[in-house]
Amino acid sequence: MSINEIKKLLKTENLVIGTDRTLKALRNNELVKVFLASNAPEELVRDVEYYTSIIKIDIEKLKIPNDELGVVCKKPFSIACIGMKKIVEKKKY
Numbered sequence: 001m002s003i004n005e006i007k008k009l010l011k012t013e014n015l016v017i018g019t020d021r022t023l024k025a026l027r028n029n030e031l032v033k034v035f036l037a038s039n040a041p042e043e044l045v046r047d048v049e050y051y052t053s054i055i056k057i058d059i060e061k062l063k064i065p066n067d068e069l070g071v072v073c074k075k076p077f078s079i080a081c082i083g084m085k086k087i088v089e090k091k092k093y
Contacts, residue, residue: 006073015084017079017082021083022083023048029055030086032057034083038063040080048081
């Protein structure tokens with residue numbers, strides 16, 4: 001389910017790809033869900049769990065390693081962490 005969800009979100013601009021960008025978005029409360037690769041570093045897992053417990057959002061630990069997650073996201077590098085953004089509608093004035 002989650003791999004298909006990630007593939008759908010890649011077509012939109014609602015994904016934050018990468019550890020630094022995901023942690024920054026978590027600190028700014030811009031995410032609704034975080035996906036972690038199966039072999040994500042323990043320090044990253046602890047940081048993500050800490051921030052998600054504060055703002056009360058879901059973490060989904062994927063069954064695929066970071067190199068396969070990079071392939072799913074069509075990137076030439078490994079990806080350990082992905083965040084799903086909140087959808088914010090722009091007001092027209």
